[in-house]
Amino acid sequence: MFEALIATAVDGVVVIDAQGIVEVYNPACERLFGFAADEVVGRNVSMLMPAPYRDAHDGYIAAYNRTGVAKIIGIGREVVGRRKDGSTFPMYLSVGEGRVEARPIFVGIIHDISDRHAAERRLRELQAELLHVSRLTAMGQMSSGLAHELNQPLTAIMNYVKAARRTIEGLDDPRAVRAVELVDKAAGQTTRAGQIIRRLRDFVEKGETHRKLEDINTTVSEAVALGLTAGADVDRRFEYAAGLPEVMIDRIQIQQVVLNLVRNAVEAMAGQPRRELRVTTTAAADGAVEVLVADTGPGLPPEVLERLFQPFVTTKENGMGIGLSLCRTIVDAHGGELSATTGEGGGALFRFRLPAGTR
Ligand SMILES: Nc1ncnc2c1ncn2[C@@H]1O[C@H](COP(=O)(O)OP(=O)(O)OP(=O)(O)O)[C@@H](O)[C@H]1O
Ligand SMILES: [Mg+2]
Numbered sequence: 001m002f003e004a005l006i007a008t009a010v011d012g013v014v015v016i017d018a019q020g021i022v023e024v025y026n027p028a029c030e031r032l033f034g035f036a037a038d039e040v041v042g043r044n045v046s047m048l049m050p051a052p053y054r055d056a057h058d059g060y061i062a063a064y065n066r067t068g069v070a071k072i073i074g075i076g077r078e079v080v081g082r083r084k085d086g087s088t089f090p091m092y093l094s095v096g097e098g099r100v101e102a103r104p105i106f107v108g109i110i111h112d113i114s115d116r117h118a119a120e121r122r123l124r125e126l127q128a129e130l131l132h133v134s135r136l137t138a139m140g141q142m143s144s145g146l147a148h149e150l151n152q153p154l155t156a157i158m159n160y161v162k163a164a165r166r167t168i169e170g171l172d173d174p175r176a177v178r179a180v181e182l183v184d185k186a187a188g189q190t191t192r193a194g195q196i197i198r199r200l201r202d203f204v205e206k207g208e209t210h211r212k213l214e215d216i217n218t219t220v221s222e223a224v225a226l227g228l229t230a231g232a233d234v235d236r237r238f239e240y241a242a243g244l245p246e247v248m249i250d251r252i253q254i255q256q257v258v259l260n261l262v263r264n265a266v267e268a269m270a271g272q273p274r275r276e277l278r279v280t281t282t283a284a285a286d287g288a289v290e291v292l293v294a295d296t297g298p299g300l301p302p303e304v305l306e307r308l309f310q311p312f313v314t315t316k317e318n319g320m321g322i323g324l325s326l327c328r329t330i331v332d333a334h335g336g337e338l339s340a341t342t343g344e345g346g347g348a349l350f351r352f353r354l355p356a357g358t359r
Contacts, residue, residue, distance in 0.1 A: 012091075012110030016045045020061050023105065032091070032112055034084035045108075050082040065104075073097050073106065078113065090117050146322075147197045154194055161187045199252055211334075213246040213357045214254075216281050216289050223255035224279050227262030234269060239280040244289050248357035253330045257338070260323040261293040261350050267316070268297030268348060276345075287356030288336075294349040299342050308340055327352075 006013055006026045012033075015024035025040045033040075033048055040047065046057040060071060072079075076094030083089065092111040097104060165183045168176045199210070217240040224238070262277065269275040278294040300308065307313045309328040314321030324340075327350075331338040336354040343349035 012108075012112075014045060014048075014108040014110065016106050016108070018061065018065055018104045018106075020044045020046060020058055029110065032083075032089075032110060033081065039084075048081055050080055050088045053080065054082070061106075076109075081110065089114050147201045150197055151194070154190060154197070158187065158190050158194075161190060196252060196256060199250070210250050210252070211248050212251070214249050214251050216244055216247050216249075216291065216354070217241075219249070219251050219254055220258050220279065220281055220291055223258035224262055226255070227259045227266065228277075232266045234266060234275040234277045237276060237278040239278075241280070241282050244281060244283055245287050246357045247289055247354045249334055249354060250330075254334070254354070257327045257330050257352065258291065258293065260327050264323060264350075265293060265295035265297065265348065269295050272297055274345075278343075284353055288353050289356075290351055290353045292349065292351040294343045294347060296343075296345045296347040299346050300340060300348050309338070 006024060009026055009028055012029035013024065013026040014022060014029060016022050022040050022043060022045050025035075025037045027037075029040075030036055035048075044058070046054040049057060064070065064073060072093065073095045074097065076092065078090060079093045080088050081091045090113045092113050094109050096107045096109075098107060099105065161183055165180060165187070168179050168183070221238070221240065228234070228236070258279075262279070265277050269277070274296045276296045278292070280292045282290050282292070284290040301315050304313050304315060309324050310321075311325040312321040313325075328338050331352045331354070334354055336352055338350065338352040341349050341351075
């Protein structure tokens with residue numbers, strides 16, 4: 001009866017002794033792990049686990065034998081198994097403890113949960129697609145059209161800049177040398193603008209982003225510097241926390257967010273007696289990081305407060321009202337949160353949070 005039970009069980013059954021040596025290894029295990037019974041019986045069960053669990057396993061058993069504190073015994077949990085070919089698979093392992101002639105044994109029942117994982121992954125993909133579709137309806141056509149429209153003037157700017165460079169290049173004047181440098185910077189920023197537009201189109205059309213693990217402080221400070229070029233006459237208070245975890249982001253997109261927030265802040269403070277821009281990065285719960293952009297302007301106008309993040313909401317004569325809606329779309333797509341409040345001094349305070357960077 002015991003043999004029949006073990007042989008016909010659909011789930012894997014492994015029995016080990018107190019040293020972790022395998023005594024029973026049923027046919028279901030052979031299918032799951034790819035090892036034949038005679039390759040496993042008599043050897044340490046850790047061969048069925050990938051590193052780093054493999055090396056830790058003897059320690060677990062020893063600790064349990066010594067302390068009697070169960071981590072998995074009598075409980076069960078999701079762990080990772082290792083097949084003969086070195087590949088791994090998710091499995092649910094429940095472990096019971098027993099005795100055979102006063103000798104302790106551990107019985108593990110192994111259930112392959114690859115299918116469930118695949119289903120969960122598919123669900124997440126569907127959610128992402130759905131999110132993408134709703135993003136499309138909000139921004140779609142418009143952004144794409146805008147990107148297209150902007151490409152033409154950008155190409156023209158690039159041509160003029162190149163022509164200007166050729167005109168001054170050979171001049172025997174130290175000011176010309178400086179002018180060439182400036183013109184090269186202009187060309188660099190024009191290229192950058194082109195990249196942003198291309199990515200915006202990619203993002204909107206395919207939901208495509210270029211995410212990598214990035215340092216948030218570098219990302220933010222570069223964007224702040226861009227937002228504060230020429231004519232931004234404001235006092236600066238920057239506090240970039242040290243030792244923040246890296247975040248998995250599309251750098252250019254997150255820089256767009258910061259740039260838009262800084263521009264709004266600078267615009268809001270124009271003509272105000274006190275003009276102070278505060279930018280900080282801090283660690284938030286769960287390994288997330290938070291970026292804060294605050295100003296000492298007049299604060300958020302009540303009439304736009306409720307629709308602040310909707311496209312085309314603006315109180316500016318030359319505003320498009322697209323900055324904040326874009327910011328929110330980008331932060332949302334990164335699994336983060338963007339919010340606005342009134343700061344201590346009555347100015348506007350924007351903060352966004354990005355989840356910890358996992359691959
Ligand atoms: N820092 C701020 N202080 C006060 N009001 C702000 C601030 N940031 C945004 N707002 C308000 O929110 C509105 C929407 O901002 P948003 O950036 O989306 O568009 P915009 O700046 O008007 O136009 P665009 O982004 O095209 O330059 C602004 O017109 C302004 O009324
Ligand atoms: Mg704006």
